[in-house]
Amino acid sequence: MLWSLIKILVFVALVALAALGAGMLMETGGGVQIRMLGWEFTLGPLATTIAVVLLIALVWLTLKLIGLLVAIFRFLSGDETAISRYFDRNRERRGFQALADGMMAVASGEGRLALSKAAKAERLLRRPELTNLLQAQAAEVAGDTKAAQDAYKKLLADDRTRFVGVRGIMKQRLADGDTATAMKLAEKAFALKPKHEETQDILLRLQADSGDWRGARATLGTKLKTGTLPRDVFRRRDALLALSEAKDILDDGKTIEAREAAIEANRLSPDLIPAAAMAARSYIAQGKARYATRVLKKAWDAQPHPDLAAAFAEIAPDETPQARIKRFGTLTKLRPHHEETKLLLAELHIAAEDFPEARRALGDLATEHPTQRTLTIMAAIERGAGADDTLVRGWLARALTAPRGPQWVCENCHNIQVDWAPVCGNCGSLDTLAWREPTEREATLPHQAQMLPLIVGALEKPEPEAEVVEETPDAGKPAEVEVIEAEEVTQPEK
Numbered sequence: 001m002l003w004s005l006i007k008i009l010v011f012v013a014l015v016a017l018a019a020l021g022a023g024m025l026m027e028t029g030g031g032v033q034i035r036m037l038g039w040e041f042t043l044g045p046l047a048t049t050i051a052v053v054l055l056i057a058l059v060w061l062t063l064k065l066i067g068l069l070v071a072i073f074r075f076l077s078g079d080e081t082a083i084s085r086y087f088d089r090n091r092e093r094r095g096f097q098a099l100a101d102g103m104m105a106v107a108s109g110e111g112r113l114a115l116s117k118a119a120k121a122e123r124l125l126r127r128p129e130l131t132n133l134l135q136a137q138a139a140e141v142a143g144d145t146k147a148a149q150d151a152y153k154k155l156l157a158d159d160r161t162r163f164v165g166v167r168g169i170m171k172q173r174l175a176d177g178d179t180a181t182a183m184k185l186a187e188k189a190f191a192l193k194p195k196h197e198e199t200q201d202i203l204l205r206l207q208a209d210s211g212d213w214r215g216a217r218a219t220l221g222t223k224l225k226t227g228t229l230p231r232d233v234f235r236r237r238d239a240l241l242a243l244s245e246a247k248d249i250l251d252d253g254k255t256i257e258a259r260e261a262a263i264e265a266n267r268l269s270p271d272l273i274p275a276a277a278m279a280a281r282s283y284i285a286q287g288k289a290r291y292a293t294r295v296l297k298k299a300w301d302a303q304p305h306p307d308l309a310a311a312f313a314e315i316a317p318d319e320t321p322q323a324r325i326k327r328f329g330t331l332t333k334l335r336p337h338h339e340e341t342k343l344l345l346a347e348l349h350i351a352a353e354d355f356p357e358a359r360r361a362l363g364d365l366a367t368e369h370p371t372q373r374t375l376t377i378m379a380a381i382e383r384g385a386g387a388d389d390t391l392v393r394g395w396l397a398r399a400l401t402a403p404r405g406p407q408w409v410c411e412n413c414h415n416i417q418v419d420w421a422p423v424c425g426n427c428g429s430l431d432t433l434a435w436r437e438p439t440e441r442e443a444t445l446p447h448q449a450q451m452l453p454l455i456v457g458a459l460e461k462p463e464p465e466a467e468v469v470e471e472t473p474d475a476g477k478p479a480e481v482e483v484i485e486a487e488e489v490t491q492p493e494k
Contacts, residue, residue, distance in 0.1 A: 095125035099118075128158070205423075217242070235269060239272050240265075305435060306344075347377060405437060406437050
């Protein structure tokens with residue numbers, strides 16, 4: 001509203017100034033006399049001013065008309081002129097409009113519309129570096145993989161678009177499950193643009209899946225140099241890849257190289273449990289028990305784990321149970337209140353047949369945090385202390401449905417794996433396995449429960465008697481114990 005008022009006021013002021021100027025010119029005396037071919041014209045000041053303005057306008061129009069005639073003559077003679085440039089600009093404008101409409105169609109998921117707009121843009125613009133990319137994306141949205149592949153192949157011919165073409169075909173091969181070809185294309189894309197983060201991640205994952213640990217470590221180094229990976233994450237993942245390389249070397253029988261690789265992996269990441277266990281075993285094979293102890297103590301202080309305890313036991317495999325309890329004190333005193341430490345002490349005292357001390361070491365884990373392992377250990381303690389077989393079977397029955405406790409869980413897809421691996425076997429993610437307790441309860445028995453007969457021993461079966469069949473079970477017995485007893489009673493003698 002205010003701007004409209006200002007424009008009106010300016011217009012009125014200009015009209016007033018023009019009227020004032022015209023009045024002043026009319027009041028001015030004199031004029032201009034023009035004589036030509038016997039004609040005489042006398043113009044006053046105002047008429048002279050108007051005549052000068054009209055003469056200037058006439059000259060300008062004459063020059064434009066002459067330029068237009070020259071342009072038409074040059075156009076007819078085959079030369080580029082303003083007329084041809086006008087039509088070119090118009091065609092370019094419509095082409096870019098079609099390109100924009102095609103991009104909007106791709107974004108909204110309208111594949112067929114995007115294909116038609118891409119074809120129109122190609123016809124008008126004739127710029128394949130733009131239109132071929134739109135055609136490829138439109139074909140992918142429309143589900144026409146063949147057309148998308150053809151469009152990506154066209155992009156390979158231009159240096160400016162070669163990376164886009166390679167990347168597009170690589171993703172198609174990944175979608176088809178052709179990882180071998182996808183890996184070669186990823187290497188090509190990585191060579192074209194080493195700083196492209198997505199290409200780095202894809203190549204690293206494919207190299208890890210195929211077991212190319214050396215190449216994966218090189219790619220990981222590039223990620224560190226380009227700033228796409230923090231240094232602490234780099235050190236851990238480099239240790240992880242070095243450990244995987246050590247395992248492959250060990251499978252090939254090159255024990256010396258495997259030892260060196262395992263020690264290198266532990267040096268890169270001392271808290272990596274599998275690396276610490278393998279490095280300790282490498283030192284044990286070399287007769288360096290002190291180095292193995294130092295490696296395992298450092299890893300245990302970071303996170304206690306059964307694999308570390310197993311490797312620590314291998315340092316002196318022939319020692320007595322009492323001597324083992326004393327030697328393991330160097331580990332258990334590091335994290336005395338950790339659950340794994342309590343379980344380890346209980347198992348050591350069971351092996352030494354000191355069942356009261358094993359019960360004290362286990363504490364209240366069997367009731368506060370019952371897992372298959374804690375309940376199995378509790379059954380072994382009761383068995384060793386001379387408890388009734390019914391009580392032992394009750395603990396074992398509870399262990400069948402108890403949680404498994406800490407396991408290797410993928411932080412990406414939450415898949416549970418029995419053994420550690422650098423890559424998740426379910427989703428293929430690198431360095432996502434963590435030793436923790438899963439949120440879901442698993443009903444299958446862990447590997448500790450498979451050792452149950454060795455820990456508890458074979459239970460003696462009672463002789464089947466008639467009065468046992470007629471006996472009413474105690475109300476305080478668990479339902480699982482009743483089922484077990486009924487099955488044993490009704491089982492025929494062999």
